Amino acid sequence: MIEAKEDEELMEAALESLEQAIESKDGAAALAVLKTIDWEDQRWVVSQLSEDELGVLVGILGAEDAAKLLSHLAEAQAVEILEELDSADAAEVLAFLPLEMSSNLLRELHEEDAEEILAVIADEEDRSELERKMAYPEGCAGSLMHGGAVTFPVAATVGEVLADLGEHAEDYSDRDVQYLYVVEKDERLVGVLRLRDLVLSVRAKPVRDLMIPDPLTVRDTMELEELAEIFQQKKYFGLPVVDEAGILLGVLPRDAVRREAAEEQADMFLQASGIVNGEEIRSMPLMERCWKRLAWLGPNIGLNLVAASVIAANESTLREVIALAVFLPIVSDMSGCSGNQAVAVSIRELTLGILRPTDYLRVILKEGAVGMINGFVLGCVLGSIAALWKGNLVLGLVVAAALMMNTILSVLLGGLVPLFLKRMKVDPALASGPILTTCTDMCGFFLVLTFASAMLSHLVGV
Numbered sequence: 001m002i003e004a005k006e007d008e009e010l011m012e013a014a015l016e017s018l019e020q021a022i023e024s025k026d027g028a029a030a031l032a033v034l035k036t037i038d039w040e041d042q043r044w045v046v047s048q049l050s051e052d053e054l055g056v057l058v059g060i061l062g063a064e065d066a067a068k069l070l071s072h073l074a075e076a077q078a079v080e081i082l083e084e085l086d087s088a089d090a091a092e093v094l095a096f097l098p099l100e101m102s103s104n105l106l107r108e109l110h111e112e113d114a115e116e117i118l119a120v121i122a123d124e125e126d127r128s129e130l131e132r133k134m135a136y137p138e139g140c141a142g143s144l145m146h147g148g149a150v151t152f153p154v155a156a157t158v159g160e161v162l163a164d165l166g167e168h169a170e171d172y173s174d175r176d177v178q179y180l181y182v183v184e185k186d187e188r189l190v191g192v193l194r195l196r197d198l199v200l201s202v203r204a205k206p207v208r209d210l211m212i213p214d215p216l217t218v219r220d221t222m223e224l225e226e227l228a229e230i231f232q233q234k235k236y237f238g239l240p241v242v243d244e245a246g247i248l249l250g251v252l253p254r255d256a257v258r259r260e261a262a263e264e265q266a267d268m269f270l271q272a273s274g275i276v277n278g279e280e281i282r283s284m285p286l287m288e289r290c291w292k293r294l295a296w297l298g299p300n301i302g303l304n305l306v307a308a309s310v311i312a313a314n315e316s317t318l319r320e321v322i323a324l325a326v327f328l329p330i331v332s333d334m335s336g337c338s339g340n341q342a343v344a345v346s347i348r349e350l351t352l353g354i355l356r357p358t359d360y361l362r363v364i365l366k367e368g369a370v371g372m373i374n375g376f377v378l379g380c381v382l383g384s385i386a387a388l389w390k391g392n393l394v395l396g397l398v399v400a401a402a403l404m405m406n407t408i409l410s411v412l413l414g415g416l417v418p419l420f421l422k423r424m425k426v427d428p429a430l431a432s433g434p435i436l437t438t439c440t441d442m443c444g445f446f447l448v449l450t451f452a453s454a455m456l457s458h459l460v461g462v
Contacts (some may be wrong), residue, residue, distance in 0.1 A: 011037070015045050022053050027060035031386060032397060039072035046077055055084045058093070067096035070105075079108045079285065087116040095126065099147055100256070103133035139260055142220035145241040145250035151181045154190055158204030161193070161454055178237045181248055182211045189240055189248040217242045220249055224264060227257045229353055303434055307332075307441035314449035321452055321459045323390055327382070327399050332444035334378055335406040339436045342367050342414030347428050350418060357423035360416060367415035368408065375407030394458040402447035410440045 014037050034042060041291055046069075049057065057083060058066045070078040070093065076318035082090050082105060094102040094117065105407065106114045114134075121127040129147065136142035152161050161180065169307055180193040191211030201210055217240050218227060229252050230239070238253040311318065311328070349355035353365070383400025387393050417435055419427035 001371070007351070011044065015048055017051065018045060018057075019049070022049070022056050022060070025056065025060050027062060027065075030057060031062055031065055034069065042069065042072050043074055043077065046073060051084055054081050058085060058089070060100070063089070063092040064096045066093050071097060071101060074381030075108065076284075078105055082109060082117075083113065088118045089111075090117045091120045095123075099129055099133060100144070103130055103143070104308055106130065107134055107138060136220065137223075139264065140220070140223040141218045141222045141241050141252050142249070144224075144227075144256045144260055145220070145252045146238075146256070147250045149251045150179075150183050151183045151187070151242065151248060152193070152209050154182050154184055154211075156182075156207050157203065158198055158201045158205045158207060158210065161198060161207060162203070179240075179251075181240060182207055185246055187248055188246045189215070189217065189242055192240070194389070205406060212403055215240065217246075218252060219244070224257070225351060225353055228261050231257050285452075300434060303438040304441075307438055307445065310442050310445040310449065314445075314453065317449050317453045317456060320456060321395075323386075323395060324448060324452055327386060328445055328448055330382060331399065331403045331406055331448055332441045334382070334403060334445050335410040335440045336437055338371070338374060338378075338407045339414035339440050342370075342411040343418055343428075343432045343436060344414050346418040347432070350422055350428065355419070357419045359417060363415040363419065364412060367411045371408035371411035372404075374411070376402035378407060380406035392459065394429065394455050398448065398451040398455060398459070402444065402451055406440060406444045406447055408444055410436065413439055 014033055018030055018033045021027075021033060034045075037045065044055070058069075062068065070081060073081075082093070085093070094105065097105070101178075106117065109117070118130060120455055121130070133143060152164070178195075180195065180198070181189055182191040182193060183189055191208070191213045192215040193207060193211050197210055198207075216234065216236075218230065220241050220243050236254065238251045241249045241252050243249055346355060350357070379400035379402075382403050383396040383398075385396075387396025387400040414436055419433050421428045421432060444448070
């Protein structure tokens with residue numbers, strides 16, 4: 001407890017010192033403060049600054065140190081800072097970031113802002129590399145790969161390769177080299193060299209005789225799901241990325257796929273929770289945050305009105321059997337929970353490639369069995385409670401039957417809706433929740449009130 005309090009005091013002191021440095025526009029002092037705290041704490045400190053303070057901070061740090069700061073921040077924070085800079089300053093900062101990070105940040109900016117920044121990048125080669133990287137869909141191998149694969153011609157000898165590695169050791173150390181690649185004159189990949197084999201071989205030996213021919217590669221257009229599956233099966237540090245003609249384009253590190261998969265899971269969680277227009281952090285403008293939430297909440301009003309209309313249509317039954325008001329939300333909520341479990345399993349299996357959007361029959365058989373058993377158990381429990389509470393067996397049977405049937409329906413819907421949405425090219429994580437909630441609420445209300453209406457003579461006064 002004491003340590004936590006001390007850490008909090010240190011962070012408050014760091015924030016105060018940084019604000020003073022910003023106010024006096026002292027870049028050296030600001031940099032010194034940032035160096036005293038780790039990257040997680042830097043995220044917190046930056047989140048406490050105003051937009052104006054952030055703009056001044058980047059200006060006084062200079063492009064290189066500002067780039068280092070951005071590399072430690074959450075992507076949403078880095079994008080927020082870039083949006084506050086003019087195009088020339090933003091381009092200068094991005095020049096000090098790795099190509100992969102620069103392209104990701106540009107992808108998250110508004111299209112007009114990204115185009116303006118690209119237009120002022122002076123180095124034509126850097127600009128074309130960024131444009132090529134951004135042309136790939138987010139999450140595919142081309143967007144995740146690292147450039148600068150270390151290549152050698154197929155005619156080279158072991159001695160020539162080792163000499164080149166020694167001469168350019170500093171450059172290669174920055175690239176985190178794990179493998180060396182052997183290419184033809186047209187840069188077509190033909191083999192891979194392991195460093196251990198290279199060092200322990202005769203210097204005059206041609207690399208053609210030493211290389212592993214026809215290595216495992218991934219296409220630049222391969223999507224994240226396939227990439228994650230490959231790295232799950234193969235424990236490589238990275239894989240070469242090639243185009244349709246087999247030309248080596250770069251290297252895809254395992255860590256890049258792992259990070260992207262984690263980010264996709266986080267995005268799915270946000271979307272399932274109702275944040276549908278990109279990531280939200282509380283330092284964003286108020287109206288932007290409101291819009292991100294209203295985009296989800298607004299349509300839900302209409303969906304809830306549809307479910308409520310079932311109650312309105314059976315108002316007379318509800319007036320006669322007031323006890324039903326207690327069990328209506330329980331039936332719909334329990335069924336919704338069961339349906340959400342089925343949604344989660346379907347989305348997970350789709351992500352892993354275990355399930356295809358056309359596997360409707362398999363889902364119906366598997367989820368139907370689970371729904372019948374769980375529905376029977378839950379129905380018996382809640383029906384027994386209803387019967388004992390009101391001393392009316394018919395009420396218990398009505399509640400039990402409604403919950404059982406709605407549970408079966410909800411798990412079937414929960415299992416099938418993600419498949420249908422995936423086939424229609426709609427994100428299952430985004431749309432499955434509202435559809436399932438509306439259907440289970442509507443069907444739950446309908447089943448309880450319909451069964452109660454049929455048995456009304458045995459329930460009046462309950």
